[in-house]
Amino acid sequence: MKLKMLIILTVSIFLGKKVHANIDTLLAAQLKPLGRSLINGSNKLELISSAVHFGYKFRGESCTIYASLKDEWEHNYIQYEIDGKYQKRIRINGNSKAPIVIKTDGIGQHTVWIYKATEAHTGPIIIDKIIAEKISAISARKAPLIEFIGNSITCGAASDPSEYPCGTGEYHDQHNAYMAYGPRVSRRLAVNYIMSSVSGIGIYRTWNREGPSMPEVYENIDFKKDTDLKWDFKKYAPKIVSIALGTNDLSTGDGKTPRKPFDADTFVTRYVDFIKFIKSRYPLTKIALLSSPMVKGAQRKLLEESLLRIKKRIDSMYPAEDEVSTFFFQEMEPHGCGGHPSVEDHLILAQQLYPFYRKLLNSRRTR
Template sequence: MAPRLRLFILSFIAFFLLGSCDAQSTIKADTLTAQQLKPYGRYLYNQQHNLELISSAVHFGISFTGETCALYVSLADASAHNYLQYELDGVYQKRLRVNGNSKAPIVITTTPGKHTIWIYKATEAHTGAIIIEKIAAEKITPLSVQKLPLIEFIGNSITCGAAADASEVPCGTGAYHDQHNAYMAYGPRVARALKTNFILSSVSGIGIYRTWNMDSPSMPQVYENADFQVGGQQKWDFTTYSPKIVSIALGTNDISKGDRVHPRKPFDTAVYEGNFVKFIQLVKTKYPKAQIALLSSPMVKGESGKMLENCLRSIKAKIDALYPKDKPVATFFFPPMDPRGCSGHPSVEDHAILAEQLNPFFKKLLKD
């Protein structure tokens, strides 16, 4: 064979093989659509069939092979930002900032091999939904949450994990949700320690009959709306989950002195107790078999703390009398805490302390 012909043939073969390799690299990543994911928490699918993550710490899992996983994420507001956070192979990693004007995927990089990732919404419902369009990785498959007992944690900013994490954005700077860390809040910590599932139904500043500085909204006004917003058009489907325990920690904001700008009446124990009893009755219509647990507030101290505890005892007595065949309402009173997070909130480290205090309480309820 002539040298020129041989060189041409070898060049053609090399070109063909290189072309085949390039083609393989472009189709290497598999894709999961939003509708193939199996989220846990409050979520919706929008008209584009994308997944909207709504509640604090709503989460989903995937497994894949390789070194990278690409999340195609967006926000309804191009000028906004939000946060996801993730656990890789059972180990918590970090928060991931989502910019509303970004077109590029968020790429998670790891070592070669097979991996599992659980993605969590780090922020609360009022920061807006985080929209998942698709996820691309090699041999990617969706994961289901294990079938375990479920605890629903209803509460305020403390339950959200708000203002807890100043590791990236210092306190007093940035937006309010820049210090949110729902994964590290006391509820998810308790759930992980006791091997249960969890959902967080929480709103910063909210109470049973008023907010921290205004007369409304209250949790009873927004609880049935999927996005916890007053006037929310989409109702939440309460048949989605059946919690074994519903934990309610509301009172910090009802008893608050306010912002000293808006008029504020003194804390009304009768209104607080009456609205709380009605709210528990509402919860019981959604989850007839759930054990109700009432938590006090580690942030409310002194005479205010005693008053709050007395109210919770009274509420327990009233509910137990109304539902004598149900499990009695359980109560837990936190020791006072000097919080180390932002704006008077518990820090990530403080949430670890709160969870340690709560673990025996919930462990006992789970056995009952």
């Protein structure tokens, strides 16, 4: 009996050492994120922009992610997919020291993609390391890239009240960047994407203030005006830069801050200057201008006419390059929070956009 127990104990110790030997650590600096991010002074990865994402593969039934926030009173969200299937959002509390454990349905090899569910202004999510059996980082597939520049609609803000009903929690509690129209249409097109979007922002003013506008913050890594750290535009070369701005320029404001009427000439001039800047950073990109599904009536007509004016100006400035493309959304009655599209509405927007982007991706020079 003693010999039998000794054998069992010896085997257990051996197996324990074997399992432990197979557990690997994937450090933040080894990850290959797609989107705006940085490796900070502590060699940790800061996820900044909406839907910035990274992937890894491992073996076993679970993996453990060590993530944190800069301040203990903050909270934020990641979301993830396993083996190509979307799972859910996970809340990260700044005062929590517990790691995130993601469980799978089997002991074989699995692929996980982690996405930031919220936008840059919500603050960074900091990744320290990921622990799992035979874990290794993976890169995004080799495919064309679309950059989506926009406002809260592009962010997927206020789209998902499944955990926090509209009117409860904080603004970013209903963010779902993974289900926004840009990532959804990109997955259908089998292309890569990055998101450069800020809630409330416009081309020359915000929804309730005179600024800062997108051109004022676009060069800054976190889209904040007081940030010294600039974004490295050499990091990516988008095939298409899709811009959806104008909803907030046309806004009548919050009823508290004095607001001048919409100035179409200023809108057009600032938009043209912004496109010129983008072309200076991405000389070979195709520019796509999107209207807004939330703007209706006379404002809708004014926005569409302004976009056509912008297209005409840019096309005349760059006669040897691809023409600017325009896409005008169908009007939509949104079902999300605060007049925003819901995750179901974003699917409709993505379906509308699919043939437009597919044509742009497949077309050669237009002139």
